[in-house]
Amino acid sequence: MRVAVSVGVSTPPVATMRSSCTRRIMAVSYRFVSMHMAAAPLSRTLSTESVAARLTSAGLLRTKGLIGPNWIDARDGKTMPVHNPSTGEVIADVPFMGSKDTEDAISSAYDAFPAWSKLTATERSQLLRKWYDLLMANKEEIGQLITLEQGKPLKEAIGEVNYGASFIEYFAEEAKRVYGDIIPPTLNDRRILVLKQPVGVIAAITPWNFPLAMITRKVGPALACGCTAVIKPSELTPFTALAAVELALQAGIPPGVLNVVMGDAPAIGDALMASTRVRKITFTGSTAVGKKLMAGAAGTVKKVSLELGGNAPCIIFDDADLDVAVKGTLGSKFRNSGQTCVCANRILVQDGIYDKFAAAFSKAVQNLQVGDGFSEGATQGPLINDAAIQKVESFVQDAVSKGADVLLGGKRHSLGRTFYEPTVLGNISSDMIVSREEVFGPVAPLMRFKTEEEAISIANDTNAGLAAYIFTTNVQRSWRVTEALEYGLVGVNEGVISTEVAPFGGVKQSGLGREGSKYGMDEYLEMKYVCLGDMNRK
Secondary structure, eight states: OOOOOOOOSSSSSHHHHHHHOOOOOOOOOOBBBOOOBBBBBTTOOOOOHHHHHHHHTTTTOOOEEEEETEEEOTTTTOOOEEOOOOTTTEEEEOOOOOOOHHHEEEEEEHHHHHHHSOOOOOHHHHHHHHOOOOOOHHHHHHHHHHHHHOOOOOHHHHHHHHHHHHHHHHHHGGGGGOEEEEOOHHHHHTTEEEEEEEOOOEEEEOOOSTHHHHHHHHHHHHHHHHHHTEEEOOTTTTTHHHHHHHHHHHTTTOTSSSOOBOOOHHHHHHHHHHSSSSEEEEESOOOOHHHHEEEEETTTTTTEEEOOOOOEEEEEEESSOOOHHHHHHHHHHHGGGSTTTTTTEEEEHHHHHHHHHHHHHHHHHHTTTTTEEEEEEHHHHESSSSSHHHHHHHHHHHHHHHTEEEEEOSSSSSOOTOOOOOOOEEOOOOOOTGGGGGOOOOEEEEEEEEEHHHHHHHHHOOOOSEEEEEEOOOHHHHHHHHHOOOOSEEOOOOOOOOOTSSBBBBBBGGEESSBBBGGGGGGGGGEEEEEOOTTTTT
16 A cells, blocks of 8 residues: 655645646636735845755754664665755755665664663653753754745744754653553452553654654654654655754764654655554644555554644634734734644634624734745745645635635735735635635635524534634633534634643544643553452462
8 A cells, every 4th residue: 555645734745746836727817905915025035055054064954864873865876855945946955765764764763662662761851851952052053944944934933943842841851750550459369550661663754834843742752651763754844854863863862763764755654554563653744644544554553643634713703802813813824824734724703893803804914024934024934835835826716716805915925936925815605615625825714604603513514623713702602612612622812722731633534642741642652451460478
């Protein structure tokens, strides 16, 4: 079974994305309110070459895979380019690795597992803490690396480093809190206890939209529990992963505990699925690929945790504080240019506040500055590639053709390439693609509703169930609606809710398991029941 694992969250497989890059979706003509979209000043924009040279000098621009102690090329010598999405320039080439390279990485992790798992929890905790310290000491450089290969504004990228490093810090502490249990026996000559032990070698398959945080949220608890790992980052953003593991080695985490392969996604996926040595798969990405991974894992009955696509509703009630609702919705929708699995994908606004919210929200969106992530003042970077912007265009085109109003934006930005104007659509209905599927871009669709019951019905009318948001000043309503929403995460009067101390994950077809918090440790542990008999002998 061929398993493509190279997608970002809710986008097509990269091979498909690249093949469709030449297909340009022709824009339809439509009437919309023309508003000036700000572009960030480019006077301080740094070149790809200059940033890459600085990072190379710092020892953080690694361009080879990591297997055991060795930075290596692909066995067959094949390479692939990694591009800066803002400019299209090639940053550097990296190995295009395949099944044999992956098998080598699995063997390396397998060989490292006995020694790593036998370290005391305190020893693993201390090494993870050193890794955290190095990530924080190099957060400016790692942030630049994220902006270079992923495109998000530098301030936001540094914020991701803080967020990503927080998982290493948190799980360094949780390493010392893996507790077993003692159970009262049913017979007086028995003693019953429960041990928790690391599952073994894990494979972490991560997306391009958070190239550091999606790795640390997985390998932090894995290493804390005593597991070793093979990391497969997106081929669109491999450099952040390579820099992170370089710092892990500098922190003293033994070679082989972390290994990184990238390249031929189907071949890598097949090797990970087929290996009986890999005991767990953890994946963040599209629902379609998550389903394939579940099926592939069945052959060797691996543990699986999946964080998949969403279709997040953001419900604005008449009694909401308008300023709080605008601020929260803006943060949820336009973080990372709308390229997150928890972005507000459907903004449901009650009739009584709809016009006021639409006007205030559009004004706030108009002030967002679009530009290269290194340019001063930029708050919105590019979309990751041509396929991503074509998807956004097709969603907007479909909505407009079915009666939606373009309140703001609605087209590619004048900067060109994959920059898209922050967009607000009004008069959205449930038959439009934008209300049924993740747009994964800077498009905010506004839908009217009349009653609380209608809002809940619309919100739950989806196979996704990752994140939801509500804005209300009525505490009773906040409880009622929160309990009725079929989602794993709910933000009440807040649009940015991810944190290392709370469990992150979805219900329905948005995934299995939880990441972050004390509950995230359980995903990497096996429970062993031990019965001691003949305990009355003297």
